[in-house]
Amino acid sequence: MSYALFDLDDTLVDAKAALRAWAVDFAAEYVSGIEDAASDVFALVDGAANWPGFVADARARYGMTAPDEELMAHVAAVYPGKFVLEQRVRRGLAELRAAGWRLGVVTNGSTLVQQAKVDSVGLRPHLDAVVDSEAAGHRKPDRRIFEIAADELGVELGPGGWMVGDRLDKDVAGGAAVGLRTIWISQGDPLPAGSTPPTHIAASITEAFAIVQASGPPRQS
Template structure:
């Protein structure tokens, strides 16, 4: 699975632009450390991030607030400073981030679209994956 992980077009450039504008960037991921690190290596996404927080390393998983707190702390800021979460799962990423007081961007690919989505994101990016 990790070998098939890919970035959406424009993601590296977008991250570079955020960094150039002074944004801190962190990753909060559910799963096993080895799996998540392999996916990040496959996508080439590690360099622009200030911190990577993986649930297996810290204990709590999204949507628990504690994972978002750990990710903010790893970036050297309190969760109360605010921020944004960009994610693809409405149940863990969007609901958890909203409950933690963060703004949300849902990357909605064809595989993840759900009619039952109850948590309106602050922004929505639709991306249809070519399998």
């Protein structure tokens, strides 16, 4: 059975744009006395390991007194709504499913936030599985998260499947380690020396869809 797994952030959806939009709201609500507070918040969260890490860093930097639960609730309630599913992505997924491909998302991040993103942009009807690292208990590139995704799709890991993403260290290296064909969404960047080489390099998600669509199942020797 032909199948493809996709990363979520900066692969199927533009996480940087959504994060910048969310930072404006967060700064207006919680930050004062800092010039260009939204940019400051964006830089802080972009450099954090995860959302709890950002909350701890933000509390120290901005002297916030709101409880962690309130700050995390703001993230969960506001951030996913800043995402947009471009028509080219919706169309590409629909065309793959119409051609018989089984499709899944494998994403690192919290269950609350990642699953809310999927629902906010209307991705779920186009997918057969959505696996996030918190629920899985493993993060890309750990092979276990790919095994869980394969189980949910009802497929076996191997050259019949694809892993598509923007991260060489997580998406490409992780996918290659479990035998998947891989596509790196390069955004036009050159392949860094020493990186796990992907099966294909695509400048955009649209190009990646075309590669998957044209590939079909692997040839049997």
